Amino acid sequence: xxxxxxxxxxxxxxxxxxxxxxxxxxxxxxxxxxxxxxxxxxxxxxxxxxxxxxxxxxxxxxxxxxxxxxxxxxxxxxxxxxxxxxxxxxxxxxxxxxxxxxxxxxxxxxxxxxxxxxxxxxxxxxxxxxxxxxxxxxxxxxxxxxxxxxxxxxxxxxxxxxxxxxxxxxxxxxxxxxxxxxxxxxxxxxxxxxxxxxxxxxxxxxxxxxxxxxxxxxxxxxxxxxxxxxxxxxxxxxxxxxxxxxxxxxxxxxxxxxxxxxxxxxx
Amino acid sequence: xxxxxxxxxxxxxxxxxxxxxxxxxxxxxxxxxxxxxxxxxxxxxxxxxxxxxxxxxxxxxxxxxxxxxxxxxxxxxxxxxxxxxxxxxxxxxxxxxxxxxxxxxxxxxxxxxxxxxxxxxxxxxxxxxxxxxxxxxxxxxxxxxxxxxxxxxxxxxxxxxxxxxxxxxxxxxxxxxxxxxxxxxxxxxxxxxxxxxxxxxxxxxxxxxxxxxxxxxxxxxxxxxxxxxxxxxxxxxxxxxxxxxxxxxxxxx
Numbered sequence: 001x002x003x004x005x006x007x008x009x010x011x012x013x014x015x016x017x018x019x020x021x022x023x024x025x026x027x028x029x030x031x032x033x034x035x036x037x038x039x040x041x042x043x044x045x046x047x048x049x050x051x052x053x054x055x056x057x058x059x060x061x062x063x064x065x066x067x068x069x070x071x072x073x074x075x076x077x078x079x080x081x082x083x084x085x086x087x088x089x090x091x092x093x094x095x096x097x098x099x100x101x102x103x104x105x106x107x108x109x110x111x112x113x114x115x116x117x118x119x120x121x122x123x124x125x126x127x128x129x130x131x132x133x134x135x136x137x138x139x140x141x142x143x144x145x146x147x148x149x150x151x152x153x154x155x156x157x158x159x160x161x162x163x164x165x166x167x168x169x170x171x172x173x174x175x176x177x178x179x180x181x182x183x184x185x186x187x188x189x190x191x192x193x194x195x196x197x198x199x200x201x202x203x204x205x206x207x208x209x210x211x212x213x214x215x216x217x218x219x220x221x222x223x224x225x226x227x228x229x230x231x232x233x234x235x236x237x238x239x240x241x242x243x244x245x246x247x248x249x250x251x252x253x254x255x256x257x258x259x260x261x262x263x264x265x266x267x
Numbered sequence: 268x269x270x271x272x273x274x275x276x277x278x279x280x281x282x283x284x285x286x287x288x289x290x291x292x293x294x295x296x297x298x299x300x301x302x303x304x305x306x307x308x309x310x311x312x313x314x315x316x317x318x319x320x321x322x323x324x325x326x327x328x329x330x331x332x333x334x335x336x337x338x339x340x341x342x343x344x345x346x347x348x349x350x351x352x353x354x355x356x357x358x359x360x361x362x363x364x365x366x367x368x369x370x371x372x373x374x375x376x377x378x379x380x381x382x383x384x385x386x387x388x389x390x391x392x393x394x395x396x397x398x399x400x401x402x403x404x405x406x407x408x409x410x411x412x413x414x415x416x417x418x419x420x421x422x423x424x425x426x427x428x429x430x431x432x433x434x435x436x437x438x439x440x441x442x443x444x445x446x447x448x449x450x451x452x453x454x455x456x457x458x459x460x461x462x463x464x465x466x467x468x469x470x471x472x473x474x475x476x477x478x479x480x481x482x483x484x485x486x487x488x489x490x491x492x493x494x495x496x497x498x499x500x501x502x503x504x505x506x507x508x509x510x511x512x513x514x515x516x517x518x519x520x
Contacts, residue, residue, distance in 0.1 A: 237378065
């Protein structure tokens with residue numbers, strides 16, 4: 001067991017960035033920030049309309065915990081559905097692009113241009129196509145998540161050492177075996193970087209998707225807070241969104257540590 | 268390796284155009300052939316026609332949004348690089364600023380938009396601030412990675428020759444960090460435009476997001492698609508412009 005921390009220390013940049021960022025440390029930092037903000041607001045007498053005290057925000061959440069819990073669950077489910085599909089599709093199409101040059105050169109430019117479509121415009125269309133369902137939100141999340149994963153899968157496949165491929169070929173390994181044992185594991189650290197980026201984007205997508213009219217979710221809470229000009233409610237929703245974002249980020253970091261146990265890229 | 272699929276072929280550009288053309292052709296045939304209503308999928312030719320008939324509205328909106336995005340982009344870039352510089356020059360600050368930036372970044376950026384709208388109003392100011400918030404984090408991370416890339420031995424060498432901190436910054440740290448800073452600027456272009464458009468949806472007096480939202484309300488989906496095309500074209504133009512600047516500025520690469 002002592003070998004793992006030792007090897008982890010060898011690549012501080014790759015390790016520090018998220019992978020070992022434990023949930024506990026994040027929460028501790030958050031608590032410290034909240035206390036500091038509370039004290040600053042009290043000391044300077046800042047009005048709640050400008051910045052409400054964190055204790056007021058927490059109180060608002062604790063007063064109606066069911067509403068916030070439902071919103072987190074709903075938005076979390078939307079992100080999970082879209083993110084799962086986006087990650088699988090992204091890896092799959094990234095692998096396909098790396099093997100089939102014609103496909104890459106005809107389709108990849110379309111993917112790139114598709115990413116310049118503003119998410120709200122896309123959201124408006126998707127809600128029109130699928131109705132105001134959880135599926136519509138999942139599709140929006142999918143649209144935002146698949147692209148970074150595709151790009152980084154392709155990038156990861158590019159870092160494969162050709163000499164290693166030739167060595168495996170000389171031992172008679174089939175393309176499928178080379179993919180499973182060499183290419184895919186080489187690309188995995190890059191894929192995980194993309195997954196972390198995608199999780200944050202996906203959460204944004206789900207929140208925006210809910211602005212087109214829904215009944216539950218963090219986006220709905222944000223919008224209600226804005227229309228009521230209720231700063232406390234807006235901050236409560238932001239806090240919930242942050243908690244959800246940190247949870248996704250940590251989950252991916254944890255999975256990365258388990259799956260890419262050999263330490264990832266050394267560069 | 269004569270048949271390595273990873274190397275680009277000579278026909279890359281032609282194939283890209285082929286892909287785009289095929290997409291538009293299939294789209295046109297599907298929309299016309301199945302006689303799809305405009306709210307599902309309007310024909311490409313109809314959208315292109317709308318380009319022309321609504322050119323004043325779309326052009327004005329594009330200029331408005333690009334202005335907001337560009338203002339926020341410059342502001343956010345300046346703030347991000349300045350913060351990274353502070354952290355590099357005063358290492359004590361790193362312990363405060365990096366966790367704070369990470370905490371702010373864990374919130375999906377759009378969650379801040381209702382707040383920013385209430386603080387800065389419905390006008391262009393709130394969009395500039397939103398874009399600046401979104402861009403500054405990306406720029407902070409890129410610039411910090413750039414400044415950290417400087418070889419400490421080079422710093423020590425310059426110091427041993429009596430170079431001042433300002434000279435080390437100007438002659439060593441900045442040129443080393445510039446490629447990463449500029450690639451961060453390039454990546455932020457598309458994002459800045461999208462954030463501006465998303466914020467416009469929640470409340471604005473003009474811009475592409477406002478046009479899209481108005482069109483959605485009156486179920487004019489040809490207009491939505493036309494605005495989407497304009498937004499894409501504006502993003503690509505912005506991206507191309509910054510890439511061009513990047514190539515000119517980082518000439519030593």
